Amino acid sequence: MRVGEHFCPGVFHAVQAKDGLLIRIRVPGGLIEPNQLRAVADLSHSFAGETIEITSRANLQLRAIRNQDLDQVIESISLAGLLPSPQHDRVRNIVTSPIAGLDTEELFDPRPLVHELDRQLRAEPAFANLHPKFSFAIHGGPRRFRRDLDDISLEAASFDDSPHFYLSIGGTSSGFVVKRANAVECILAAAKMCIELALESGAPVRAKAIATISGTLEHITGALSHLLMASPVEPPSPIVNEALIGIYPTAQGGDRRSIVPSVPLGRLTPGQARYLADAANEWEGDLRLAPWRGIVLGSIPKSAVNKIVDHLHTIGLSCEGRDGFQGIAACAGNNGCEASLADVRGDAASLARRLLGHAAPSGWTVNLSGCEKQCARRHGATAELVAGPLGYTLNIEGRRVASDCSREFALDVVAALHENLLSEVAAR
Ligand code: SF4
Structure with missing residues (x-):
């Protein structure tokens, strides 16, 4: 176990923050069992400041932990099955659609591949060398949710009767597809090459960094040519960059729904998390953490939806999309x-x-960061507020419009922008 300040957190790598120790818990694909979320809720209540944070790679984060409680926290996380391989504690980022298997537009359900990828990652000690931010993405298409920094991604492609995935490395389209049967082997072989190339070049073990080295993409796809074929289709499908909020039909037929509440600033209280877990258990639904720092309560009987949505509203998890967050x-x-x-x-x-x-205008994204490091940053944001010693710097659609301004001024400008965008939509 390590405790420090200058590394990316895991369960065994607790970071000392201002409010106590901070740990990050891996949840591959955001696919968390209700009883696991319940266990995290109990931990948060007892040891971690009554807050559960959902990260932008659909993992979980606990903070404000006291040093003397850390061993017990780790043991409880392990007992909940959230630490299946201590060695791979920080090899954690597998992103998929939070409505995988429920999406009525999906080509293939990617969840079996997510589980298989996770199993094989944990079985291989060499993958413990991947950078903690290294991120795999597997999408069943055609709808996917925006991720700026996935290192290796597979996107379902539809062009004949056999399922294929389009391969991208370091955010760059490879021009090749891989059969579903070879998808996990391909993505892991590409990751292994990233580790080797990083060792040779001294670059971080991130595909994004390695892809900038001349000829790298060709080198990787050449070595994987036995698994790949040139894509006959245009890659990849359009990116959907908005969070879902509300009630959605599912691919399971007419009587099941997905409930997607707003999670203000990506933080759940233990009470909220317990209710979501209990609702999933009671109605035989499931839970998925979402990369927009939200959660999906999936596969709920239509007859139970109103009751659940009403209760979610009373505990601060509105499904109307009008809570302002x-x-x-x-x-x-x-x-x-x-x-x-x-x-x-x-x-x-x-x-x-x-x-x-x-309601939020289409694509509405606002980032607020406490300093120039901009940890809250998402590319392509509508507005960004970055705190400095003399006030906020305000960027609108990537352009600086004010510096050193007061919070009131910055918030007024952003609120006015919101109103204008809604008026424009209404006028169309
Ligand atoms: S943006 Fe700055 S203030 Fe905010 S969490 Fe990162 S380092 Fe801290």
């Missing part, structure tokens, strides 16, 4: 980070209060 992300801010120059979480909540009662 949709699209807003904030970093740890003053409470959790020594570097923070503003109460960005408080300011994010103030902004949400200004927007309360209104």
Whole structure:
């Protein structure tokens, strides 16, 4: 076990933050069992500041843990089955659609591949060398959710009767597809080559970094040519970059629904998490963490939806998309980070209060960061607020519009922008 400040957190790599120790728990594909979420809720209540954070790679984060409680926290996480291979504690990022297997537009359910990829990753000690941010993505297409930084991704392709996946490395389309039967072998072989190339070049073990080295992509696809074929279709399908909120039909037929609540700033209380877990158990549904820092309560009988949605509303998890929080992300801010120059979480909540009662315009994304490091950053954001010593820097659609401005001014501008965008939509 390590405790420190300068590495990416895991369960065995607790990071010392302003509010205590912070750990990150791997949840491949965001596919968490209800009883596992319940166990994390109990831990959060007893040891971790009553907050469960959902990360942008659909893992979980606990913070504000005291040093003397860390051993017990680790043991409980292990007992919940969330630490299947201590060696691979930080080899954790497998992203898939949070409505995989439920999506009515999906070509193939990618979850069996997610499980198989996770099993094989954990079986191979060499993969413990992957960078903790190294991210695999497997999507069943044609709908997927925006991820800027996936290292190796597979996107379902439809062009004949046999299932294929389009391969991208370091965010660059390879021009090749792989059969579903070879998909896991291909993605792991590519990852292994990334490790080898990183060792040779001194680059970080991230496909994004390695792909910038001239000829790398050709080298990897050449070595994998026995698994690949040139793609006869245009890659990949359009990216859907918005969070889902609301009630959605499922591919299981007419009587099951997915319930997708808003999770303000990606944080659940233990009570909220317990209710979601209990609802999934009671109605034989399932749970998926979402890369927009949300959660999906999947496969719920239609007859139970209203009752669940009403209760979610009473505990602060609205499904109406009008709580003002949709699209807003904030970093740890003053409470959790020594570097923070503003109460960005408080300011994010103030902004949400200004927007309360209104739906978010299409693509609405606001990032609030407590310093120049911009941990809350998502590329292509509608608005970014970055705290400095003299106030916020405000960027709108990537362009700086104000520096050193007060929180009131920055929030007013963003709220006015929100109103304008909604007016434009209404006028069409
Ligand atoms: S953006 Fe700055 S203040 Fe916010 S969590 Fe990152 S380092 Fe801390």
